[in-house]
Amino acid sequence: MTPDAFVALLGEHWPRILAALEPADREELAALLQGLADAVDPQAVQAALRRMRRLLRVLPDEDAVTTALRDGVRFVDAPAGPEVDRVPVLALLATLRGAPDPHPVRTRLLAAPALAASEITAAPGDPGLIRLHHPELGDRYPRFQFASGTTRPLPVVGLINRLLMADRDPWGAADWWLGENRWLRGVPAELLGSVPDEELTLAARELVEGDA
Secondary structure, eight states: OOHHHHHHHHHHTHHHHHHHSOHHHHHHHHHHHHHHHHOOSHHHHHHHHHHHHHHGGGSOTTSHHHHHHHHTOSOTTOOSSSOOOHHHHHHHHHHHTTOOOSSHHHHHHHTSOEEEGGGOOSOTTOTTSOOEEETTTEEEEEGGGBOTTSOOBOHHHHHHHHHTTTTTOHHHHHHHHHSOBTTTTBOHHHHBTTBOHHHHHHHHHHHHHHHO
């Protein structure tokens, strides 16, 4: 489990995690999140993550967070430098301190696994790819758009992204893919490969034509 995946796991179960912690533990968690956001070397990142894991031991053994952490005991993909995505870290910290996240949707979308522009082989201006601008990391391409373990764009994703006009509204297109879809009864990005491409395309077309 990477540090960014750990932070994403926290965000997914954040309300329940906070409810399980005592006030003193929540204060310590706030300090650890701040330390993680300010970390300048991988050792500091790992130290903050280890202490956060210890705080989460208050959760039941059968809890989804406990299970996920047990399955990813070591942070084997720890960054070689201070490259932890600060946006979701600071968003969690803001909610912990009582300040509302000014851009909750964008924060959520930027927290999803993504590739940097330097990592993809497709043309950066390809209208079939969603490109989200990260304020610190630059352009990011949500990972679901590419075949597993490769940087090869999935044809159905390109087709649907064009339907959703991802080149004009990348945030809206990303939200369609990464949000719950009533028509499909699931998150479209998670259904790639398990739901027929035609069904995914029909759901996107229904949205576009319904808004016309």
